[in-house]
Amino acid sequence: MGIRCMLQRYGNVTKGPRPDDGSSEDLDSDSDHGNQISRPMVMPISPQQLKKGYDPNRFRLQFEKETETDINRRKRQAMKPYHPMPESALEVDLADIYRPGSVLDMPKRPAWTYKMSREKVESQESKMFAAYLEKIYSSYEFKDLSYFELNLETWRQLWRVLEMSDIVLLITDIRHPAIHFPPALYNYVINDLQKHLILVLNKIDLAPPSLVVAWRSYFQEKFPDIHIVCFTSFPKKGIVNDGHDQKVLLSRKVRRSHVAVGPLQLLAACETICQGQVDLREWKQKIEAELKGEESLASQVLESITMEDGVLQKYEFFKDGTLTMGCVGHPNVGKSSLINGLCGCKVVSASRTPGHTKHFQTIFLTPSVKLCDSPGLVFPSLVDKQLQILSGMYPIAQVREPYTPVGFLAQRIPLVKILKITHPDADETSSPEWSAYDICDAWAEKRGFMTAKASRRDVYRAANNILRLAVDGKLCMNIAPVGYYANKGTWEEHPGTQEVIIMQQQLREVSCDEESDFTSSDEHADQESSHSDGTENDDNETVTSNKFALLQEC
Template sequence: MPPRSKISSSLGKAIIRKRFEGKRRPTERDTELHTTDMDDGPSWTKLQSITQQGDLEEFLHTAELAGTEFTAERMNVKIISANQTSNPYLLTADEEAQALQKHRDHSDMLRVPRRPEWDETTTAGELHRAERDAFMSWRRDLAMLQEEKGLLLTPFERNLEVWRQLWRVLERSHLVVQIVDARNPMLFRSRDLTEYVAEIDERKRSLLLINKADMLSDSQREAWAEYFEAQGIAYLFFSAKESNAKLEEERERDAAERLAQELKQESIAEDVDLDGLTSLDDFKARKQKQDKEAADAAAAAAFEASVRAVALTQAELRTRVLTPAELVSILMRECPKIADEHSHNKLMIGLVGYPNVGKSSTINALVGSKKVNVGAMPGKTKHFQTIHLTEDVVLCDCPGLVFPTFATTQADMVCNGVLPIDQLREFTGPSALVTRRIPKWALEAIYGIEIRTRPAEEGGDGIPTAEELLTSYAAARGMFKGGEGNPDEARAARVLLKDYVSGKLIYCHPPPTWPTGKDFNQDHYSPHAVSRRTRHLVESATADGSSEFTVRHAASDRVNVQKAIATSGSVRVDALDARFFSTGAALQSAQRKAGTHQVKQGRGYAQIQVGVAARSQIGADGQARGIGAVEAARMAAQEQMAASGKKHHKKKRPGKQRSGQGVHDDMF
């Protein structure tokens, strides 16, 4: 009898009895009723960003917005959900061109939800109901766009409360600044948002702030400038990362200077008001507070002075990556002064953008101190907030909001940072897209690995596949699956895709008017440019005075790495096939190594007999002749000893004798 389980089930049974106390237990024929919940829930859940929903969640959410009460019988409902997140295929060049043209033809249909009209006579309940109806109609139009036109949309914000935050920011702001990623500005720009700002008030203006402009070369910024000027788009280039790095260096330098001055002072008592002090700790705390207030006041005065001193011409602004003082000066110049009840005779500048485009980092660079929380996960800012930048300028920060836009594939959305990488299930598509965009030699130089690709005679085109890249990287970094010992391609894909999104692997999309077939990223992947970013690309001088570059594969030259690559995936299958068909005696070798196991059941024990498969030898006439099983076993033992190089045999250890049942019959 098996031992009784130590886990008691009395608690679970008690909960079940309590649940159905006074009621009949449900049977298989009973139906379970599902109803919508009209309560919005606690306040901390209202602003949770919702960009992706399953079919059932989207249906229930739409019914809740519509205020529809319904009941559904579980036995009569069948839900069919298509997995939209797993798409391992990529579009060909022709298919991608057709998809982009289709996006341009239907770009007018991508709209931002409008806030319904209201006045002093509108009650809160009426406005709430009207907002729900308008938002539901907007979502219905996007669903029809996907179903009828067959277009692929990126995940967009489905929480009405987040859009309410945007409406408040647009109503308060005089200048609305859209912050976009410089690597793909048109993906993150909402053209309809500019039109919506003009609908609210014709005096309001919009501007495009291209953040992360340090990733663009001079020629790339020139190409984008020409495109924006032709389209009539007001734009500015900025790099929050570089600005924050310079700001941190200045802080460290100022802190070192203050420390040096304090060490030189013999006494600081005369600088501090001693009234009310009770201990030496109070004295030090008051001194530090006074020093901090004085330093902040001096920094604010210096910043405002630098803002007033900016005098840049339009030609200088064309491709210049602005500093924080220069950016504030230009924003003050572009912002119209509109007198209303919210502004208090100050310039209100609203900041809007996708999550992870650097909106919070931009505010930190402008303010000069960490006033806004910055996080790697999208949606860090939950409510709009106002930040006083100078005496005349107030920044209005909106939560990171995902606008609906077109996409070609799921892999493209992953590489653009729209879909979270940690929740990725299908990684071959995005990884293959990285190998298409980044040259093979550049990947090898950046990571110090060797990527083995198929030769041309076997159908290879010189571009690594996703499996070839991930296998090489995982083996070189020691990423192996537990139990199998094969390279962990999924883990390697997450690391590589995060490097791509963060900018370690730079790829910038060209403007829509860029000539087809012309490389837009040639400045990033010239040998001189790559050698400045990695130590694996070594530059050496030749005899004629020119430079020669050599890629070092230090991470892939180890024996265990080469062995892991050779025995994994399709490479392993190819190696086995080549080894099997390389010799005419391959079939004979396979037969010699084969074994047949037969198990016979006894009384309390099992008898295992190993029989060697029939073998054959090639006679003088060229025909195969069979040999006996005993001779085959002797030959197999001799080959094993010769291969191992051992000249002796280990003595067999005596087995333990047990009494009772389960002993061998031949022991008596």
């Protein structure tokens, strides 16, 4: 479904002539005050066949479809030698990514009342969303824009979560927090909704402690009204004994126990915000039980409710003495894993594939604390698309040209040295320059990736495998705030750095049980690149460990 079809569905749009430049199959154009505006086609991620009375693609991720011209251009670029970039290339400024005050905002739900019919509310939302897209594509070229969510249904899920939450948890991946922090969302929650926002720097075991502290200081200085919490969570081997007999356990999905570092920080932030209006003692007892190893108590969770088309009641702060925390953020930042970590066991499904969570659902952590897991949603920005792929926002199985992201990675970290590969064309007398394609070719040879028919090196599969290693944190590329590397020594001596080191040390005992050599990643993940639908096993969660040490050793 193209942008034209989308706009016609959500509002009236005057048709314009199609461009005659050889790209008419990929681009539509409309006339806007005499200017030609090119808009991309919309590509639903892993679409499914329509069923009678139900649209399974309703909550699918929808991104722009790239043209064949762009894909072929990047393939040629990936075959050219690349040149390593200085450390400062990893430094980013939030203002350059989101351009606060520009049209790269967020679509805000139009004013509505409970007396309005559902059809009228949705009609208003559709017209607003069509105008929102029109402003963006009128102001920016498609090639300059990032991938961002074009499915109105997913935005509606975000609106619902924001409306029903007392505290909004904005979860970011510590490796790329700047691209996961939309200032428009911050302004909307703080100024428009007048609610509290907690920034969760998640997966802190995947970054040097000094960088964690630098990002925490950066956000605290730029956005003084937020609370910041460091967090990480991952499944632990074994299962939780919940008191049921063996036959019952075999007949349902097994709940694995989860290890989390940071719940006490989150509890302290919520206590500061609630100021005694909500009884959080039971939540504190749950955290203490988990720290003591009393898993049966720590993993006790109340009912879980799916809210796909539920009717929301009128919002009241801390209604009935209950705290509702909404988890929002981009795909693959760890929203579902954070909830599992707080609960002490698996209560919501998590996956490496972006878009796995289709609609929001509520989970009662205690009788007075309710969590709300929402779908991952990508905000419009000017971040490089290759960085988006490496950060896990875009499903790797759907990447049509995976070599350029590998080159982006190789320019910023010593990828050849880390992978310990030899150039395919190297001999005793020459040392040829590396290209992104050469890296994938050499990695395919080392891993034994061969095509089924011709038995040639499967370069595409090798590229996909490298991207998955990057998303899983086994090849860590950490972006940093501007000026970090010039003052790296100061940040390493910062008092907060020792605090983060202690938090990371709490994970060492569990991390030692995991395979430290990233070259032995499971074959199941490698095979996923050959599946056209990009689906994964729900239990195939990303197990994080302290992998940034690999780069330090190099």
